[in-house]
Amino acid sequence: QRPDPDAAAPLPHDASASRRSYDVDALAEEIVEKLTYSIGKSPARARKYDWLRAVTLTVRDRIIDHWLEAEDARAASGGKQVAYLSMEFLIGRLLRDAINNLNLTTQVAEALKRYNVDLDMIELLEPDAALGNGGLGRLAACFMESMASVGVPGFGYGIRYVHGFFRQEIADGAQVELPENWLLHGNPWEFERRERSYEIGFGGKVTSVVGEPGKPPRQLWRPAERVLAVAYDTPIVGWRGAHVNTLRLWSAQALDPILLDAFNSGDHIGALVESNKAEAITRVLYPADSHQAGQELRLRQEFFFSSASLQDIIRRHLETNESLSNLHDKVSIQLNDTHPAVSVAELMRLLVDVHGMEWDEAWEITRQTFSYTNHTLLPEALEHWPIHLFERLLPRQMQIIYAINAAVIRQAMESKGFDGGRIAAISLIDENNGRRVRMGQLAFVGSHAVNGVSALHTDLMKETVFHALHELYPDRIQNKTNGVTPRRWLMEANPGLTSLLKETIGEGFLDDISKIRDVERFATDAGFRDRFAAVKRENKARLADVISERLAISVDPDALFDIQVKRIHEYKRQFLNIIEAVALYDQIRSQPATNWTPRVKVFAGKAAPSYLQAKEIIHLANDVARVINSDPAVRDLLKVVFIPNYNVSLAEIIMPAADISEQISTAGLEASGTGNMKFALNGALTIGTLDGANVEMRDHIGEENIFIFGLTASEVAQRRREGHSGRSVIEGLPLLRDALHAISSGVFSPDEPNRYNGLVGNLYNNDWWMIAADFQSYWDTQRRADALWADPAEWNRKAILNTARMSWFSSDRSIREYAADIWRTGTDA
Ligand code: Z15
Secondary structure (H helix, E strand, O other): OOOOOOOOOOOOOOHHHHOOOOOHHHHHHHHHHHHHHHHOOOOOOOOHHHHHHHHHHHHHHHHHHHHHHHHHHHHHHOOOEEEEEOOOEEEEOOHHHHHHHOOOHHHHHHHHHOOOOOHHHHHOOOOOEEEOOOHHHHHHHHHHHHHHHHOOOEEEEEEOOOEOOOEEEEEOOEEEEEOOOOOOOOOOOOEEEEEEEEEEEEOOEEEEEOOOOOOOOEEEEEOOEEEEEEEEEEEEEOHHHOOEEEEEEEEEEEOOOOOHHHHHOOOOOHHHHHHHHHHHOOOEOOOOOOOOOOOHHHHHHHHHHHHHHHHHHHHHHHHHOOOOOOHHHHEEEEEEOOOOOOHHHHHHHHHHHHOOOOHHHHHHHHHHHEEEEOOOOOHHHOOEEEHHHHHHHOHHHHHHHHHHHHHHHHHHHHHHOOOHHHHHHHOOEEOOOOOEEEHHHHHHHOOOEEEEOOHHHHHHHHHOOOHHHHHHOOOOEEEOOOOEOHHHHHHHOOHHHHHHHHHHHOOHHHHOHHHHHHHHHHOOOHHHHHHHHHHHHHHHHHHHHHHHHHHOOOOOOOOEEEEEEOOOOHHHOHHHHHHHHHHHHHHHHHOOOOOOOOEEEEEEOOOOOOOHHHHHHHHHHHHHHHHHHOOHHHOOOEEEEEOOOOOHHHHHHHHHHOOEEEEOOOOOOOOOOOHHHHHHHOOOEEEEOOOOOHHHHHHHHOHHHOEEOOOOHHHHHHHHHHOOOOHHHHHOOHHHHHHHHHHHOOOOOOOOOOOOHHHHHHHHHOOOOOHHHHHHHHHHHHHHHHHHHOOHHHHHHHHHHHHHOOHHHEHHHHHHHHHHHHHOOOOOO
């Protein structure tokens, strides 16, 4: 281990001495102080980015006061901490979140106004931290904020990607991916902690060293390559600044950035090769969501951040504890999906090989320390690594996995009489597809608790992927339904609704979101309904402005805004939504006299660069939009827009502006969904299948206040068993048949009439995602929505009930459940 430069006892921190003031005068003065002495600009010469930086530094100081206190309190209490290991943290912007959680919004805005600077404008300049793909990464970000709000002491551990999720442009209707560069102007939120750095090994050999008499030989891993993991810390402040947790992201650096020998002998380029290879590990986020990437670099990323985090956890533990035998009492490590699952083997290596613990004790501690969240049942998303790759990169971890596997299988045979098929099902090694390590099985057996992310998903986990493991360990699987943070997704994204709620039911809901239910009795109050509708209209006008600025398409804020935003994936069925738009277009043209409901269909989302069908769906949405929007025959009755580059900041504008939220995945395939929760909290009515958390949303909101349609998960499974294909369904539905014909005959792609033959052909020949099967039910349900729209009082009443009844889907509730049932932090959160 390298020497620790700050090993000397830190000086006691006196919080009161350094506390920064919250009043406007002090803030105004300090912003200029930062501008002058940290940035080197006078107010007169400062540019808007300078103001952003000055405000960020000023706010940051206030967080630091709380942060240092939290650290001291934590050290003093010796209580249990949570380490949330996640390959992704999809954070978005931090400034508004920080200012809001410190309750500084009016003061900072006021202070800036003195210099004629607008806080809202400044906030928009901050780049999104897009260190994630979609739901899984955004969940990790909501959880970090909720842990800090609820008071669960936690560390987030992840990767400091230099390039986050790619920027999407649409060119001639098709997705183009451009590199994202969030660190271009520096990152004022992060603190580099060079003293917190660890060596991470790859490759090499394992040698057996004869141990003390009577003890087994020790295994010694001599990696061929070594890379340095350097910590970057970002403080995450909770509601009212009560707690501050740390997001610790690892950056890869070469141990010896320039090999001096090579450099001195004149090989200047060769000398940089090692550093390039090392730094490549944390260069870029893999952009595939719910799809295993499978490249060696990805496995390097996974091991890199897992090992660094575990070494850090162990080092911190040993700073205040005698040994590692009580590790599981002091830390709970949550594996966010299987991306950090190699941690199970790596912790065993660190405990047994490096710290000399007995195998059995190490295994007990490991299992008590880890817990694992599963986020998908999709077979293509389940991680499994070819043995030869795993063995070459991580030879010692491979041995450990074999040893774990042998023990688990022995136990399964002895205790439950498992045989052939069920042994194959639980094995950590898949023997069927060229031998592979199954990361889900590894995470499962290495954890004391395994959870799904919605009630339905958890049930399906027990029946499908983990059927045999559930039989072996019947108490291990539990449910923890996802949630979203109401600070970002209500207070910050929807200040209009937040003020209205404050005026109507008081401020209690800000601290305890369950109190938002008090607004339920105003659902039948005509005055309140009108004000609620007026807020929605303002939010729609704001989105209309964005659409106009970015796409030069004008949409009417009084039309029904029908919105589907999320990753583009076949199972999420954006295609079904587009077909409905085409069918509606057809009907409007052929029945111009009908009293159609004016609709704006909004789409946004990114496709993985290698996911061709998803990219075709984006292309189709854009093609359909172009044709419909330029057809004078539809007048303003139907508009279709695809907003490019969906990200957290755009979501903050979109969520409050929806009348209808589209949650239409093939039942059984969306593990939970979290966008569904953000929309409903902001008063959109959901049109959805009985999938993921939609099921529980229906239970909370009431089935008369949500539009449910389509096949259930078990019906989908049955149809698939029966060998469903779309052809007969399509031939029996002229509306669907004609829409598909229009698409496949080039009505929307005259420059390339066959462009969508494949997409449409799949529906006829297979319809794996049950698009044809669900079409009629979807269509009918959309028309029911039209009918309700004609009665604004009724619509708004239901919308209000959605807002009133969504509080259970706060990530504060999720975090409290994790803390009580899995982490057992003992925090009375
Ligand atoms: C991802 O965003 C999700 C699952 C995955 O397996 C991967 Cl790799 C990425 C999503 C689920 O699709 C979504 O239903 C869920 O709400 C979200 O994780 C958070 O649990």
